[in-house]
Every structure is written in C-alpha cells, then in structure tokens.
Amino acid sequence: MKSSTDNELLRLHGITKIFPGTVALSDVSFAVNKAEIHAIVGENGAGKSTLMNIISGSLIPDKGEIYLEGRKVNIKSPRDAQNLGISIVHQELALCPHLTVAENIYIGRLPKNSAKIVDFKKLNQMSQEVLSLFDEVNIKPNDKVANLNVAQQQIVEIAKAITFNCKLLILDEPTSALSEADAAVLFKIIKDLKAKGISILYISHRLREIFELADRITVLRDGRYITTLNAAETNPDQVVSLMVGREIKEMYPPKAEKIGKEIFKVENINSDKVYNVSFSLREGEILGFAGLVGSGRTELAQTICGILPRNSGEIYLDGKRIEINSFEDAIKQKIGYVTEDRKQYGLFLKLPVAYNVSAIHLKHDYKRLLIDKNHELSLADEYVKKLNVKTSSYLQLVMSLSGGNQQKVMIAKWLAIHPRILILDEPTRGIDVGAKAEIHNLLRELAKSGIGIILISSELPEIIGMCDRVLVMREGRITGELAGEKITEENIMQLAAHK
Amino acid sequence: LVPSSKDVTQASSGNPKLKGSPNEEYYMVTFVSGIEYWKGCYKGMKAAADLYGVKAIYTGAPQFDVNQEVTVLRQVIAKKPAGILVTCANPDALKAPIDEAIKKGIPVITFDADSPKSSRYSVLETGNYNAGAMAARYLGKLLGGKGEVGISTVAAQLNHEQRKQGFIDTLKKEFPGIKVVAIVNDENDQTKAARQISAMLQAHPNIKGIFCTDALGGVGAATAIKEANKVGKVKIISFDTDKGTLDLIKQGIIDASIAQGTWNMGFWGMTFLFYLKHGIVNPVDNWQKFGINPLPPYVDTGTMVVTKQNVDAFYKVNVIK
Amino acid sequence: MSNTISNASANKSLLKKLMGFREITLIFIIIVISVIISILSPNFLTAENLITTALGLAADGILAIGMTIVLVSGGVDLSVGSVLGLSAVIAGGLYLSYGVNIWIGSLIALVICALIGLFNGYFIARIGIPPLIVTLAMMGIARGAAYVLTQGSPLSLYGNLKGFDFLGQGKIAGIPFFIVFFVILIILFDFLMRKSAPMRLVYYVGSNENAAKLSGINVPKVKISVYVLMSVLAGIAGIFTLSRFSVAAPTAGNGSELNAISACVIGGASLAGGEGTVLGAILGTILVGIINNALVLLNVSVYWQNLVSGVILIAAVTIDYLTHQKKS
C-alpha cells in the first residue's frame, strides 16, 4: 500500500476474528514500521487485545494474513511468534505464582548447562540485571511471584518481555497497574528499545501516555479499523472522537457544590501495616486517597471494611459507632469495597455476567431462599445498561469479556446493593476514556445522592479531577490533607514521596 | 470316596435323563470375583456342567461389597437362568434375593459361605471356622503345643474373620500353651502383608508360628521371614493353593496351607442344581407342594492340609482346561 | 457493536437450548449404550433388571449428589464411603446392643455424621488443611470406628423391624421406596443447586474463593455446611443400606468415594471447583451402572470385566469431550 516496504516491519491484512456472539475483529488491515512506537487505541471491547493475541500467536484469526518484513508468516502458537521475534506483555497477567521472579522472567528459557541442569546463579544474575532497571519497585529475583502485588507482577511481565531478543514488542495496557513513577521508568525503557530499532505496539487508555510515546496511532472501533494517524498531527480530542464515534471531551464532572454533614468517620485505625489513621467523610463529597504503590491505601480500606484484621480503632456511620469485625458486618452496614485486583479478588471468571452482578445482592439484600431468574436477569440488565458493559448475553462468562468490561461488571456487583459508603480501589483501571467519563459521572451522581464515596487512585489526574478532598498516605500513615485549590500534583507528590 | 468324572460320564451317556440342553445356563456368583480361590469351585462346576451338556457361567462382584453382590445376583436372576450357585458376602443380606429366585422357580444352592436363613436348597462348605481350626491343630502339633504365634488376616471380611476365630478358639481349647500375641491386617496384599508381618516379628521376636488367612498374606509372610533371616525358625501356615503358595511349600518356607474342597463345592453344587432342575431327585412325591427339601441340606466338602509331602498333587487344582 | 444483547438467549430454539446443556451428550451416550445392550441382551429392558440396577445405584447415587456439591465448592470428600458404613453400624449397633428404637438410633447416627462433617469442614475451612488429607484421615477414622464398634463382624437386624424395613425394602406402587426417595433427592438437589441462593454461594466459593470473600460471603461457613451436608447424605445412604439388607457391615461403602467422585467428574464437575450439576453426577452414576450391568448381562468373564468397563468408560467420556470441545 502506501508506505514503502523497506521500512515496514509488520503488515496485517484483512484480519477477522469471530467469537460466539461477537465479531471481535472484522477485516482489520494496517502496518507497523520499523523502530516506531505504534499505539492502538479503542474503547473497551474494541478488539485491541484480540488483535494482539493474534499477532502473538495465542489466537488464530478466522481470516486474514500477517506479513513480517514483507514475508507472509503463519503464526500458529506463541512459540511461532517468539521465533519470529514477537514478544508480548498480555493485558491479563500470566505468571506462575508458585515460582520465583527470576524463573518467571526466563520462563521456557532458563540458562542451563549441557546436562540441562539450570544455572540458578546465572539466572539470578540475568534477572537482577533486568530488574535493576526498575530499582524503585524493589523486586528480588528470588521472590515468589505469589507474594508480589499487582504492580510488581506487572513489572515482572514487562521484564520477561524485554528480555526476549525481539523485533516487535507488544505491550497491552502495561501501565494500568503501575504508578506514575514506575510508568516513567517503563517509558524510558520503551524509548531505549525504539532507539535500538525495535518496534513497539502500545495499548493504553491513558491518552497522556499515548501522546508522550507514540509515533503513530491506530484507532479501532467495534472490531473495525478506523484510521492510523501521525501523533504529531493530531490531538486527544480527535482521537477520542474517532474511538467513540462521536464528540466527547475527556472532562471531569464539576466538583461538589454543597458538602453536607459528616456521614462516615474512622478514628485511630491501627493494623499491622496501617498506623493511627483517622479521617471523616461528609455527605456529597468524594474523598480521595493518594500515595505511592505500597503506601498502605489498600490495606487501610481493607482494614476499615473488616477484610484485614484491625488492632484498634473506631468506625462511625451517620454519627453512630458501628462494630465491624468482618467484611460481612461492613456490608450489612452497606459499606462496600471494590478491589483493585479484579482477577484474583474481584470476579468469578468462570461464572456468567448475571451471576457476578448479583453475587453480593443475593447474599445481603435478597432474603429469599430461591433465586428468581427474572429478577437476576433484570438486575444484570439494569447495570449492564447503566455501565454500558459490552456483553453478548447475560449468561456470557465473565472470563470472555474484554478487560475493561470485566472491570465494569465488578463495579456493577457493588452498585447492585445500593451502598451507603463505597470505597473504590483503582476503579477505572483499564477502562476506556468514554467509559471512564461515564464512571466518573456516575460516582459524582452517587455522591450527590448522599452516598459516601472514597476513591483510591494512583492516577493523579483522576484524583485531582474527581476529589473534593484528598488524603495522602505514606508508609501506612496519613501525611497530609489537601482540599480545593491545594489539590495539585506537586503537593500530592511532596506528601507522598519517601522521606 | 468321590466318583471320578469318568464314572459319571459313563452313567450319563447311558441315560438321556442326565443330558441337558446347551441353552441351559447355570450361574456361579461370588464376591471378590477376581481371586484365585473361586477358580477351584468354578473348575468343579464346569466339570459337572460339561458332563451334563449344559453351560456354567461365572460372574460376580469385584469387591467385598454386599450391595455389589446383591445387585449382580439380582441381575442374574432377571436373566431367568436354570440355576444359581452363590457364595454369600453376608448371610442375611443375600437372603432376600435368594428367596426371590426360588419363588421364581430358579434353584439356588449356596457354597463356601452360606445364607442359612434363606430358602436355598443346600449348602456345600467346609466352614471357614473349621478351616481355621484345622490350621490351629496343624500348627499346634508343629510347635509342640507351646510358644507365641501371630495371625495375618483381612480385617472385617467375614470369611477371614471366621477363619481367624476358628484358629484362635481351637488353640485356646486344644493348645493352651500356645498364645496368639499379634494379629495384623494384610488387606489381601503381599506388600502390606510383608510390611505388617515384619513389624510383628520385631514387636514379638519370640513368635514361632504365623497363620495367614489368605494366600497373599502367606506370600508376604514368607518374604518377611526371609528378610528377617528367620526361615525355619518361624512356621507359616497359609491358605489356599495358588502356585506361589505351593512353590513356597516346596521350598520349605511355608510349612502348610489349608485347602478347602473347592472343586467339590462346584461339582456337587452344579450336580444338585441339575438334578433339581430336571426333577431327578424325588425323595418324596410332590416335595415342592409340601415344602420338603429334596436335597441333603448340608454337605461338608472337607479340608485338606497341603504340605511338602503332598504338594505336587495340588499344582493343577485351580487350572481350568 | 450494535449492543443487541438482550434477547439473544430468548431467541434460542428448544433444540439449541438442549444442545447447550452439558448433560445432553451424556444422555445420548447412555441411550446409545442402552440400545446396544438391549439388542444384545433381551433381559436389559425388563422392569426387573432396570429396578435392580437402579437399586444398586441408589446408595452411590446419593453420595454422588453430595459429592457434586463438595466438588463445586472446590473440595473433595474421601470419607463418604466409610461414613456410610459407620452410619449403618451406629444405628444397627444402638438397636442391637442397647435396645434403642431403630428410628432414634438412625437419628443419632445422622447427628454423628453431621458432627463428622463439621469436623471435616472445620479442619478444611478454618485450619486450612487440604480436603484430601482431612477426609482421608476421616476415612480411616470412620472406618476404624465401624470396625471397633462391630469388632469386625457384620451386625444383623434380620426380621425385626417392619416399619424400618420399609425404607429399603418397601414399595410404593410397585416401585421400591428407596428408588422413589432417590429420585426425589435428585430432583430436589438439582433444583436447589440451580435455583437456591445458599447453593449459589457454593458456586461462588468454588469459582473464586478470594472473590467470594471480598463479596462478603462467609467462606468457611459455606464450606463447613457443604461438608456437613455431604456427611449427612452419606449417613442417609447408610441408613437406607441398613434397612435394605437388614445388615450393617463394617465394610459397607468401601471404595464408594471413588465411584462417587468419578461419577461427578464424568458428569462435568471439576476437581478445580465451581463446576458441576446434580443431573450430570447422576448421569455419570447411571453410565457406570449400566456398563457394569452390561458386563453381567453379556456374560463377560469376570477377568475381563475391569478391562472392558475401563475401555467403555474412556470411550464414552472421550466422545462426550470431543462433542463438547470448545477451544482448540
């Protein structure tokens, strides 16, 4: 087609993939140049991951051809892709939890002698080398992956991918679990790789990143190829409107107009990782928690909700002291917690959408012995529509939803019980701009209607754009409170940084 | 004592009454159906069936399980066979299906393990209790009436429990100088038997004799004794006549084994069934109507002690064809 | 995408809906095998043979119902066979040795079974020991208790208990009450597993224990209830076995755990939890049952029976899997 083939690394031609009930990709064709950072954008369920899975050999397309450096290639398995120099960080983490970080990085490629005995010393050395690129994150080659948090696991995945001697590196939402600091490290690595002549296919819902990194941007919508733009010649608004098919602005809803009485208060919460935390939440406001990864926000939320054990502390709801000794107690008081780790802790992947949406409702609101199927389906219907979840049927297994849509199902599960207080831990992780705006509006609506909203987020723009008040945490303690004009990146970072 | 099958053949060839039809199916039903022990019975049954020109079929429940055996027996009854020879995993549990078969006109005879409350026509057995007693007497004499002995058995399996009990009671009564100091459960497995008997020999170094209620227990005992360097110092009385046991008797590692009259159970059981089916036995007229049992209700099929002296006679007892 | 999700399921024709059932191929396979057997042996399709076969399955089938629930919860229970045996021994033993009314004895037996389940559940859910080990130990303990109580000899209630006999020997309209009861249990539990809220919790727990916890489900409570239910069902099977044979053998139910587990897995349950239906488990039980029946009807030599049934089993399951295969 247009571009000269010398400069072209990968060309996709007429790629089509159909799942039962969904046309995930239909006739997608475009090319990726050598040594370019090529971003793929699109709404949740647009088919980005499916396309990447096809390029990397874990899915076989129903139709279409792939050309690599001008030659038609037949990629039938991940191994084929590896042999062709294609390496990928999948959107869904795929690590072996029982094994060490080093073994995960060099999975299938352990250094060994002629007797096939693994050289663990060399393995650790090699792993240490890659990991030292991310020295902020503090991962040791010998750590067991099961003991790492999501961000650390994400880094291991990235380390794994970049140790391949590849021509094309695919990164499917690599930063969704990363803090800005870690993301910055990643961007530097990406740019270094590009300088070495490696092409990168980069997927993200954070347009800021896209415009920081990408040379070109390809837009997918509803499984169809829309266009490819030069990053220098476009702007976020245009990209968004191409993605969504209509004009929308990436804009946060207006902040609270009136803040009411105090509805929720915690005093002197102490646990193994949280120290002397006190704060209150007032009607109509959205309270943010900011901090670096590992600052204890998740621990705090889980301690308040009775998921993690509390050493001391009191909790007040609407002025009355309440006893929370287990998460069930919290839910009985209509206090909800949306976890940051949807796969491990948030969803029943092997069960249908409808079963997931009704999970908490059935246990805590629906006091009947028998489940009324229609009731369950109408509940699913209500929230699928409200959150615009893209699913082919309410009986589709959550496993087969796109990542962002899974995230929405998890939020729906909590909205379905009409919570009084809702603590959301990284709620817009992996959610596209349009949906993100919808969720932001929804949270604001909920706050207006009197529901207490606590928002934990590592995305500073989100914290700044959404919250009426922000508490910053460091090492398990609250280091400061910011409100109104004071909520700025500089102020937050100053309170959050290691001393 | 026992007429050789040649005599009977001559009789039958002479008399058309003793000729059945090849469509006539007689079943032998057992529990733990895979084991060697039943082969002797089936061999005897088949010998008789061939003689009368009828078919003998062997089936059973693979495990020692009442439910399984009753299910198989009922399934056999549903086929309306000419007669059934059955050994009972439990005497009471098999009463109902046996009675049902008889009500349907299918003659039933029990062998080896009886169901005395049922209406079966006859039982052919040694009595496992008696077999245990015989082992006790042989071992008692071998040890000169004193010393410590152990038992290796299959716990909670009725036939083995009876053998064990016969052994213990007889020692107590007839050889008070002999003490049973240990009982182990070999679960009818040679490896487990060896393991348990090794431990038993350690715990009781003075043991002079071991009675095994199952053949594989005997094999395990032999190995355990070899491994403990006690061959000759500990006498072993085993059970049944599989080749392993006979070989070990020949080698002098096992001293004796108790053989039950399995062939006789099968042969005479089959003969009884055939005679009943063909109306040949008529001790009184219209016995059916008056509920009189036309057959000897109890046949003792005897017990033999296999020793180094007579072992060669037993090599073929379980070999069919 | 033109999000026209809504009526997708409503549009399905009945046939398609049926084909969607995981169980449908299994039903076909059972029908095909039945047809083959009934051609080879005219005795197969007689009421007598079918009732006999069903009676033989009923106890294992009750265990399979409970085992489905256990497997769905992500666990496994190896103690069911010995709990069955112990239950019969306790009820029979109380009656014979202490003259306790047999119904009261049965009730006591069931209470003890419930306690066994509580014990299993507690060690699994609260202490966190793998179900396999806890229930393996319990298998030994319950079987051992049955041995100790009977001193190895079966207890016989023969001819004593007219009313109690009805459970295992009585008939309703010509059909044994045990079968009627079994069918009611199947229908009840199939219904409950599909429709009831507490049973749905079992699916949640088995599907993702962590997510269940973070959905406010009391995971240990659910698990403990599952093991209690399983043990009580095993106890009921034991009482019926006692009534049916008038005998409490200390070995009763030996090996039944494996039958029950494999019936469930054949019927689509997974050892990984979250999957399985009562209907599937019963079809699995039936498949194994008719294969065994066929071996008897077709006069397969006892020495060949294990081999033949193994081959038929793997063939049947392979066909089932090939027709259900979703992914390459």
Added chain:
Amino acid sequence: MSNTISNASANKSLLKKLMGFREITLIFIIIVISVIISILSPNFLTAENLITTALGLAADGILAIGMTIVLVSGGVDLSVGSVLGLSAVIAGGLYLSYGVNIWIGSLIALVICALIGLFNGYFIARIGIPPLIVTLAMMGIARGAAYVLTQGSPLSLYGNLKGFDFLGQGKIAGIPFFIVFFVILIILFDFLMRKSAPMRLVYYVGSNENAAKLSGINVPKVKISVYVLMSVLAGIAGIFTLSRFSVAAPTAGNGSELNAISACVIGGASLAGGEGTVLGAILGTILVGIINNALVLLNVSVYWQNLVSGVILIAAVTIDYLTHQKKS
C-alpha cells in the same frame, strides 16, 4: 515502606533457612513420633526394623516420587497401583508362559508401561479429558489386563532366577539393594526436580498452564512426558515387587494410588498443581509408614488401627499446617 527488605534473605542464619523449608516441620514430627515409639517399644530403633520398614515403603515411595511430578504438573494418576501390578504380571507371565528371559521380559513390561503413560498423557493433554477420569479408566484397564493375563491366579517365579532375585532380595554391604536403589532414585529425582530444566517446565505447567502456553512451552508434550515417567516408575516398582516376592499377584499395588497421593499431599504437594517436592513426598511416605509400623509394634488391635492412624495423621498434619500458616 522503609525499603530494608533487601538483605533480609542474606541475613538468614542456617537455622532460619532450614525453618524456611516446608519440609522441616515434617521432619520434626517424624522425629518426635519416632522418639515416642522407641520409648514405648525398644525394638523400633533397631537397624533391622528400620531396614524392614524401609523395604515395606520402597514400592509406595517410588510411586510417590512419580506422583509428586504428576501433582506438580497439575494432574493426578490413579492408575499407578494397577500399572505396578500389570508390570509385574507381564514380566512374570512372559517368563513363565513363553520362556522369555526375565530381564527382557522386564524391559518389555516397562515399554508397555511407557505406552500406558503415553495413552494417559495423550487423552489428558491432547483431548483434554480430566486426568482423574482418564487414569481411573486406565486403572480399570491395567488391572483388568493383569486379571486377564493371569486368569486371576498369582504367578510364581520361585527359586528360578538368581540374578533377577538380586533386585528385590540382594544386599549391598548388608543393605538391601532395593533400598539402595530407592535412595538413589530419591536423590536423583529430588535433584532433577530442583535443578533440571525439563523438570522445571513441569512446575511452570502446573503453576499456570496458560502462562506456560503463552510463553511458548509445549504444554501437551510436558504433560505427556510426565505421565510416561510416572507409568515407567510404577513399572519399575512392579518389577522390584516381582523380584522381592518372586510372586506377581494380579492384585498387587491395589490401593497404592491413594497412599502415593496422600504421601505427596502430606509432603506439601497440592492437587491444584505447581507445588510439591520429592523430599516432601518421601517424608509423607515415611510418616505414614512409621505410623503403621508403630501400630503393630504397640500391639494396637486391628480394629483400632484405622482409627488410630487416622487420628495420628490428622494430628500430625494439623501441627504441620499450624506451624506453616502464613495468613490468618
């Protein structure tokens, strides 16, 4: 976080490092039980008793080594006991019926075992049938083949084969060769599981099959190899059993699968895959073995043995778990 995690591991003293081993509590428990037994029974700690106890464990222990690998891969193999039996029957049968040299017969037996493993692996890894069902069917098939080949009668090689006898009956420096061989196998496989690249693949596959697939590991090949290895090990155990007893019973190895699996799980393996060590499995085997041994040494009635060993098992494992517990 005051990022001083770094040298935590380097600072560990040897003791702490030892305590980190999952296996260390199990070793302690075994030592404690041994001490108790040897106080109660002076015969326990004699070389003779230890050697005979070890001999009794060796066959099950070999199965446990293989089962560890299978469990680590995320599978399970119920056919091992019957493959053990079949292997002995084939080697013995070829020799007795066809005069095939016993060593060649053993080799043929092992090749057949390998084919059995291949069959298991193929149906599991390529067709995707759950390991439990495939190997359950194979358990029936292999046991059935042993019955068919022997027509139910144990084969006896007695007194014929001096050289072959050495495997199961010979001694090296006073120690039975079987034990020497067993110990070598333990050391070899423990080393390989920890260090060899192909064995590490098994951990990957068992820990996260999907991750392994996405990383280009040939998952079916790994799984098939695992089942082949398992069956060959079971075959070897069968050959040694034949040599030790000079008798090949068609029932040999009956129930061994459950012993092997539980030994592995006691030693830290999980039915969910990805976890388990050979050392742990062997310690599990030893724990069960000395409990059994103790029951006989202490003259516990056969009727009480199941009960007592069940109680000791659950107590030992509970202590093990409580000391290892990481999370509340």
